[in-house]
C-alpha cells in the first residue's frame with residue numbers, strides 16, 4: 001500500500017473481498033506469505049503463523065507463512081483432504 005494511503009482501511013477491505021470470493025469458490029482456507037512488517041495486520045484479521053521462512057527474502061529477512069480458515073467448519077461438507085501445510 002502506498003505510504004500516504006496506509007491506515008485508510010483499503011487493505012482490510014481488499015482482504016475481506018478476497019476472503020469472500022474464496023468462500024464463494026468453495027475454498028476452505030487462505031494461505032499467504034508476508035514480510036514481518038505486515039504480520040500484525042494479518043493477525044488482526046484472524047491469520048495465524050503456520051511457518052517462519054528463514055532468510056526468505058534475503059539473508060536476515062524472514063517471511064511468515066500465515067493461514068486463516070475462511071469457511072466455517074459446518075459449511076465444509078464432506079471431509080476435506082488435509083493440505084500438506
Ligand SMILES: CC(C)(COP(=O)(O)OP(=O)(O)OC[C@H]1O[C@@H](n2cnc3c(N)ncnc32)[C@H](O)[C@@H]1OP(=O)(O)O)[C@@H](O)C(=O)NCCC(=O)NCCS
Pocket residue numbers: 001002005006007008009010011012013033034035036037038039040041044
Ligand atoms: C500492511 C498493509 C498492507 C495494510 O493495509 P492498510 O490499507 O494500511 O490497512 P488498513 O487501513 O485496512 O488497517 C486495518 C487495521 O490494521 C492495522 N494495521 C495496519 N498495518 C498494520 C501492521 N503492519 N501491523 C499491525 N497492525 C496494522 C491498522 O492500524 C488498522 O487498525 P484499526 O482497524 O484498529 O484502525 C499496509 O499498511 C502496508 O502496505 N504496510 C507497509 C508495507 C508492508 O508491510 N507491506 C506488506 C509486505 S508483504
